[in-house]
Amino acid sequence: MSYLDQLNKGGKPDEAAAKPAPGAATPPDTAEAAAAAPLITTVDLKREYEDAGVRETLEELDRELIGLKPVKKRIRETAALLLVERARRRLGLAHETPTLHMSFTGNPGTGKTTVALKMANLLHRLGYIRKGHLVSVTRDDLVGQYIGHTAPKTKDILKKAMGGVLFIDEAYYLYRPENERDYGQEAIEILLQVMENQRDDLVVILAGYADRMDKFFESNPGFRSRIAHHIDFPDYSDEELHQIAVGMLARQNYHLTEEAATTLASYIEHRRAQPHFANARSIRNALDRARLRQANRLFEADNGPLDASALSEIAAEDIAASRVFLQKPGQTADQARPARGPEETAP
Ligand SMILES: Nc1ncnc2c1ncn2[C@@H]1O[C@H](COP(=O)(O)OP(=O)(O)O)[C@@H](O)[C@H]1O
Ligand SMILES: [Mg+2]
Numbered sequence: 001m002s003y004l005d006q007l008n009k010g011g012k013p014d015e016a017a018a019k020p021a022p023g024a025a026t027p028p029d030t031a032e033a034a035a036a037a038p039l040i041t042t043v044d045l046k047r048e049y050e051d052a053g054v055r056e057t058l059e060e061l062d063r064e065l066i067g068l069k070p071v072k073k074r075i076r077e078t079a080a081l082l083l084v085e086r087a088r089r090r091l092g093l094a095h096e097t098p099t100l101h102m103s104f105t106g107n108p109g110t111g112k113t114t115v116a117l118k119m120a121n122l123l124h125r126l127g128y129i130r131k132g133h134l135v136s137v138t139r140d141d142l143v144g145q146y147i148g149h150t151a152p153k154t155k156d157i158l159k160k161a162m163g164g165v166l167f168i169d170e171a172y173y174l175y176r177p178e179n180e181r182d183y184g185q186e187a188i189e190i191l192l193q194v195m196e197n198q199r200d201d202l203v204v205i206l207a208g209y210a211d212r213m214d215k216f217f218e219s220n221p222g223f224r225s226r227i228a229h230h231i232d233f234p235d236y237s238d239e240e241l242h243q244i245a246v247g248m249l250a251r252q253n254y255h256l257t258e259e260a261a262t263t264l265a266s267y268i269e270h271r272r273a274q275p276h277f278a279n280a281r282s283i284r285n286a287l288d289r290a291r292l293r294q295a296n297r298l299f300e301a302d303n304g305p306l307d308a309s310a311l312s313e314i315a316a317e318d319i320a321a322s323r324v325f326l327q328k329p330g331q332t333a334d335q336a337r338p339a340r341g342p343e344e345t346a347p
């Protein structure tokens with residue numbers, strides 16, 4: 001029996017046997033692959049757009065999020081840029097890994113976190129980040145209390161975020177100029193380094209109020225120069241908040257009676273003028289309370305068996321009972337809270 005036969009029969013394991021024979025089931029090296037693969041001369045962008053699921057993600061964004069026109073436009077533009085960039089790379093044209101770090105500025109409840117999640121998903125589908133998850137942090141997650149704690153904390157978070165998006169909420173708190181020895185500076189330096197050197201594997205999104213973010217960038221030009229996309233999230237109009245409410249309820253299989261829809265419109269007007277108004281988040285909280293009142297109303301009424309429609313309906317009184325209607329402008333919620341809670345009714 002020849003040596004070769006022996007090998008084929010799986011006999012005599014030796015060094016030669018441990019090495020796979022040429023053409024065996026190992027991936028060919030890249031030079032070979034390039035020679036074998038047909039030369040690509042065109043790229044069908046529309047097809048890529050479909051196949052990568054980019055269209056699906058953008059349509060979902062359009063459908064699920066009310067308003068945000070400028071934000072949606074910026075996201076479509078980013079998607080186009082990345083698709084073209086990828087096509088150029090495949091055709092061997094000069095290309096550069098685009099810088100995708102971003103800042104999302106706007107008041108609370110304007111959709112920054114929600115859009116960041118969608119963005120992470122989109123960047124993943126475009127092949128820009130490996131995993132597409134979002135790690136959301138604030139200063140306390142990055143900065144330690146004692147000397148030597150900050151670097152390991154920041155690096156730990158960065159490790160978790162690699163291959164995805166690191167979302168830093170109220171990022172300006174990292175920088176505290178009034179405190180000379182603030183550990184935030186240490187976190188900033190590590191972040192800046194990673195944002196520069198690992199930008200093909202991590203996207204950082206800084207979020208917060210527009211004015212504070214502007215000041216932060218003024219004092220930290222390193223951040224400003226690493227962030228290519230600034231997206232502003234405007235406050236929602238009353239009309240948009242109403243639509244957001246209807247959408248949130250529909251997703252939970254609830255709906256408003258006609259009268260309740262009118263009461264909600266009035267609620268939104270009142271709520272906006274009061275302290276701690278937080279756009280869509282205030283709406284979400286208001287709906288939580290309306291559902292609570294609805295449940296109590298149904299329970300107390302005790303009118304026998306209830307059908308799906310009765311269980312799904314939010315009535316005007318479920319909204320009108322809110323203390324938002326008792327409050328005068330400038331008054332805090334506590335000042336307006338009536339002594340007799342349960343009998344709270346709309347004026
Ligand atoms: N345009 C929108 N359409 C529908 N729901 C929205 C919209 N914007 C925000 N929301 C909802 O409002 C809530 C607060 O949004 P969030 O993204 O956390 O705001 P931010 O991060 O700006 O404070 C979330 O429940 C979110 O789903
Ligand atoms: Mg948020």
